[in-house]
Amino acid sequence: MKKLLLAAAVLLCATAITVQAQDADSGGKKAKKELTTEQKQLQTDMLAKYDTNKDGKLDKEEKAAMSQEDKDAWAKAFPAKKKKKGGDDAAAPKADDAAPKAGDGK
Numbered sequence: 001m002k003k004l005l006l007a008a009a010v011l012l013c014a015t016a017i018t019v020q021a022q023d024a025d026s027g028g029k030k031a032k033k034e035l036t037t038e039q040k041q042l043q044t045d046m047l048a049k050y051d052t053n054k055d056g057k058l059d060k061e062e063k064a065a066m067s068q069e070d071k072d073a074w075a076k077a078f079p080a081k082k083k084k085k086g087g088d089d090a091a092a093p094k095a096d097d098a099a100p101k102a103g104d105g106k
Contacts, residue, residue: 038077039077039078042073042074042077046058046066046070046074049070050062050063050065050066050070052065
């Protein structure tokens, strides 16, 4: 019986390792969406216009230097990603706040 349980545990571990290795091979992330031709053109134009350090990216300072019209076009072409809920503890009410305290008369 012990040998059977040991064999099952080894098989389970080997399966878990194999699945994890397959996830690592695929990067473990979802594939990025392809940019549309309009997005590619806007990105090229904005980089040519605002990428002062010529690193191929727009950093915070470079984005701050953008005109409002260009910021609006950028926001329309590349909408901001939504943040996941549940990670922000500050917005969630604490259990102590909801419960009446002793001596409150409630």
